[in-house]
Amino acid sequence: DAGVIQSPRHEVTEMGQEVTLRCKPISGHDYLFWYRQTMMRGLELLIYFNNNVPIDDSGMPEDRFSAKMPNASFSTLKIQPSEPRDSAVYFCASSRVGSPLHFGNGTRLTVT
Amino acid sequence: AQSVTQPDIHITVSEGASLELRCNYSYGATPYLFWYVQSPGQGLQLLLKYFSGDTLVQGIKGFEAEFKRSQSSFNLRKPSVHWSDAAEYFCAVGALNIIFGKGTRLHILP
Numbered sequence: 001d002a003g004v005i006q007s008p009r010h011e012v013t014e015m016g017q018e019v020t021l022r023c024k025p026i027s028g029h030d031y032l033f034w035y036r037q038t039m040m041r042g043l044e045l046l047i048y049f050n051n052n053v054p055i056d057d058s059g060m061p062e063d064r065f066s067a068k069m070p071n072a073s074f075s076t077l078k079i080q081p082s083e084p085r086d087s088a089v090y091f092c093a094s095s096r097v098g099s100p101l102h103f104g105n106g107t108r109l110t111v112t
Numbered sequence: 113a114q115s116v117t118q119p120d121i122h123i124t125v126s127e128g129a130s131l132e133l134r135c136n137y138s139y140g141a142t143p144y145l146f147w148y149v150q151s152p153g154q155g156l157q158l159l160l161k162y163f164s165g166d167t168l169v170q171g172i173k174g175f176e177a178e179f180k181r182s183q184s185s186f187n188l189r190k191p192s193v194h195w196s197d198a199a200e201y202f203c204a205v206g207a208l209n210i211i212f213g214k215g216t217r218l219h220i221l222p
C-alpha cells in the first residue's frame with residue numbers, strides 16, 4: 001500500500017497564476033478530503049468527496065478554489081487566480097466508512 | 113458547534129520523562145476521537161482512535177489516551193518519551209467532517 005500520494009511536494013508560483021494540486025487516494029477508500037494548514041488557522045477542511053461526488057464544500061474559501069474527482073483514483077484542487085494569502089500546505093486524505101483519515105505528505109504552496 | 117481545544121501550544125519535557133498532552137472537545141453526539149502526530153515536512157500519522165468501548169485506548173509508539181465523557185477530554189499520555197517523539201500532536205473529533213485542534217508542539221530535552 002503506497003498510501004495517499006500528492007504532487008507536487010512544493011509549488012512556487014506568482015500571484016495570478018493557476019495552480020493545480022493532485023492527489024491519488026488509497027485504493028478502496030471511498031472518501032477523499034482536502035485540507036489546508038496554516039500557522040494562523042491550523043488545519044481546515046476545504047472539501048470532501050464520497051464515491052467521487054462532492055459532499056461538503058463549505059470550507060472552500062472562495063470561488064477561486066475548485067476541486068474535482070473524475071474517478072476513484074484521482075482528485076485535483078485548483079486555485080485560479082492564486083494570491084499570496086493562499087500560501088499554505090495543502091493535504092489530501094482518504095478513508096473508508098468507520099476508518100480514520102490517512103494523509104498524504106502535503107503540497108507546500110508559495111505564492112509570491 | 114464542534115470544536116477541539118488543545119490548551120498547550122508548546123510543551124518541553126526531558127527524555128525519559130512522562131508526558132501528557134491535553135485535549136478538550138465540544139461535540140453534539142458520541143464523539144469519534146483521534147490523536148495524530150506530524151513530523152516536519154510530513155503528513156499526519158494516526159496515533160490512536162476512540163470510537164466506543166474501553167475508554168483507555170492504546171496506540172502506536174507507546175502512546176495511550178483516555179476518554180473522559182464527564183470532562184469532555186481525551187488526553188494523550190506516554191510514560192517515557194524518546195527524542196524521536198519530538199513533533200506536533202493534533203487532537204481531532206468527528207466522523208466525516210473531522211475538526212482538528214491547533215496542535216501542541218512537543219520539544220524533548222536530552
